[in-house]
Amino acid sequence: MTAIGSFGTLVPGVLGFVSLVLLVVATYVLVETWMLGLGRVRVYSAGAFAASLLLMWAIDFACYQVTNPSMLVGPPTYVLSVLPVGLYVVLLVVLIIVIARLAMLLRNERMARITPDSVKEAIDALPDGVSFSSVDGSPVLVNIRMDALAHDAFGTSLKNERTLWGRLCCGACNQDYAVEDVDSEAGRALLVATDGRSWQFSRRALAIDGVELTETIAADVTEEHALLMQLDERNRQMAEVNERLRAYGRDLVQLTREEEALAMKVRVHNEVGRAMVALRAYERQSPDQRDREQLLALWHRVTHLLEDVGQTEMIVDDWELLCKAAAAVDVRLTIEGKLPDGLAARKLAVMVVHECLNNAVRHGDAHEVNVTCVERDGMTELTVTNDGNMPAMPPEETGGLSNIRASVERVGGMLAVQWSPRVMVTARYGLED
Secondary structure, three states: OOOOOHHHHHHHHHHHHHHHHHHHHHHHHHHHHHHHHHHHHHHHHHHHHHHHHHHHHHHHHHHHHHHHHHHHHHHOOOOHHHEHHHHHHHHHHHHHHHHHHHHHHHHHHHHHHHHHHHOOHHHOOOOOOEEEEEOOOOEEEEEEHHHHHHHHHHOOOOOOOOHHHHHHHHOOOOEEEEEEEEEOOEEEEEHHHHHHHHEEEEEEEEEEEOEEEEEEEEEOOHHHHHHHHHHHHHHOOOOOOOOHHHHHHHEEEEEEEHHHHHHHHHHHHHHHHHHHHHHHHHOOOOOOOOHHHHHHHHHHHHHHHHHHOHHHHOOOOHHHHHHHHHOOOOOOOEEEEOOOOOOOHEEEEEEEEHHHHHHHHHOOOOEEEEEEEEEEEOEEEEEEEEOOOOOOOOOOOOOOOHHHHHHHOOOOOEEEEEOOOEEEEEEOOOOOO
16 A cells, blocks of 8 residues: 555645644634533543544654655554555544534533523514613613514613613504503503504513513514404394394384284274164064174174274284294204294293304304204193304303393203304293283
8 A cells, every 4th residue: 555655745735724624623612621621521532632643743743754765764653654644544534533523412402501692683583572771771682573563662762671661661663563452550552553564562570590581572473463353243243133133023013014004904994884784684674684693693793893902012023023033134044843832931032042143143154043842741842043153262241141041040941052063042941921
């Protein structure tokens, strides 16, 4: 194998440069491992550094022997120039591999350790604004998002947290931003931009290692705020629909009553007219042609009809009115079975269905309401379901549903409400007219 001295100064010079670079890297790795206190890795780094130093000295001394032949004396110096060049290359490759491995271990250890720089880098990567300040408002740690938000909304970077919070509570921001839902005591405020972006500011006091700090967080709640606005608008629309439904029901009841009253008046008019005509004919007839029983039967029918005039309100079918009201808001109302025959029991059943219809339209966006009514053991069992949206959690019983429960329980019945897997209201009661 060819000795290193046979290549003149070029090959030894290149190898010497590589060994010098390798020594610099080994020195850096040694210093960093000792500073981090990596234990056994420090021993390996020291060995790699010593090996790099000896290899560089051997290569440099071989180059010196080539340029100064008078130095070619006996061992151990002479042997450096006659060693094969492949040996030096192998040693360099081995050291490169070892030092590269040590550098990777050092890098992994630095990434695994929490340092002030790593904390700052992690906070800067957050999508929300975060700042920590001293009691007087001087910033201790501010991430990029909070600083940029302060600059965009208030025209200046975050130089004092107390000043920023005061301007936020007063609404003193740029014209492209507005402040809503300020609660200075709870430390909350909502900042809304004209383009729809929203940030929920929250502020609280902390004590870390005996040091009092103020934490301020600006959470990006753009999607949540948009959904809340949609929910408010939807509730407003549902309230309007419910009010129109109630008004329509009232108007429909009144109109139906008027139509029934008019129909009754026309019927009375016709029946009385027939009776008067029959009476006049009876007077013109001779005594032997008169039919007294037929005339009395006719006037008895007129009398019964006049007695029913005061009860025209009973003709109105509340269930039909409810079906028409449901159709007016695009809801299909179906019933399986038959409503109770008694007026009081029927009225209570219609009240239950009416309230369930209102809630299904207002809160569940339902398009179909199903009613099942059966008689069991002399009791009316009414079940109402719908195809509307499921509530996220069981709502509190207030208003109409609470009143319906009270009405059912007042007559000795019971009302059960099931929220999962679908909304189902069951009323069981017994009434006799």
